[in-house]
Amino acid sequence: MTLKLxxxxxxxxxxxxxxxxxxxxxxxxxxxxxxxxESGQASHGPAKLIVPMLVQFMTDDRAFAKVRRTGGS
Structure with a gap:
């Protein structure tokens, strides 16, 4: 198994x-x-995952990327 994060x-x-x-x-x-x-790191707990998950979500969201490029909706 490979996690996205x-x-x-x-x-x-x-x-x-x-x-x-x-x-x-x-x-x-x-x-x-x-x-x-999976990563071999000590668990950072759930709070530390929220930001990287949000970053990954926004990075993968093509509609959001388009809004960022064009500066509008």
Whole structure:
């Protein structure tokens, strides 16, 4: 199995608070464990995965890339 999420960068974050459904949190926690096992890194926990997942999502979103290129909707 190969997860889409690559290594997690260690950079200075901006503090943000979010709420999510418990089932999403459980899945994110399970993903964090799978990512740690696959990458050979220690688990960073679910909170550290959110930003790389969002970056990957936005990178893969062609409509968003088009909006970014054209500067409009």
């Amino acid at each position: 690559g290594p997690i960068a260690d950079d200075k974050p901006v503090k943000m608070t979010i709420e999510m459904p418990a089932d999403v949190y459980r899945d994110l926690t399970a993903y964090a464990e799978a990512h740690a096992a």
